[in-house]
Amino acid sequence: MPQAAHSELHVPAEPWRCRASHMRRRNPGKQPHILNASSNLIGICFVIIAGIKLTNLADQTFVDEVCIFAAFGFLCSCVLSYISMRIDDRNGWYETVADYLFLVSLVVLVFSVMLFARNVL
Numbered sequence: 001m002p003q004a005a006h007s008e009l010h011v012p013a014e015p016w017r018c019r020a021s022h023m024r025r026r027n028p029g030k031q032p033h034i035l036n037a038s039s040n041l042i043g044i045c046f047v048i049i050a051g052i053k054l055t056n057l058a059d060q061t062f063v064d065e066v067c068i069f070a071a072f073g074f075l076c077s078c079v080l081s082y083i084s085m086r087i088d089d090r091n092g093w094y095e096t097v098a099d100y101l102f103l104v105s106l107v108v109l110v111f112s113v114m115l116f117a118r119n120v121l
Contacts, residue, residue: 029095034081034102038074041109045071048116061119066112073105 045067052064077098084094 029084029092030099031081031085031095034095034098035078035085038078038081038098038102038105041106042071042074042078045074045109048112052116055120057119061115063112063115063119066108066115070105070108070112073101073108077102077105 048067080098
């Protein structure tokens with residue numbers, strides 16, 4: 001008896017595992033973590049800026065300007081990490097720039113918090 005031709009479509013037993021492994025291969029980086037942390041730290045920057053404005057310390061210090069710079073850095077980091085997740089970034093350029101920008105913005109935020117604490121206390 002002749003064997004059946006192998007032209008049949010092979011369907012895996014667990015198709016969700018194939019899909020999940022494909023997604024893990026495509027985005028193995030840290031983009032979601034950068035996106036989540038940056039968006040949360042933008043909110044913290046806005047809280048610090050609002051606290052400066054409410055305590056009327058905006059004229060006496062430049063903490064709000066430094067914090068605005070940190071918020072802008074976090075915003076750019078969010079955009080770059082989102083772009084890195086959405087496109088096929090094989091060499092990881094967007095992810096690397098987002099990571100370094102996140103670290104620089106974090107240092108600027110720590111500096112502005114130290115200035116805020118010095119002026120309030």
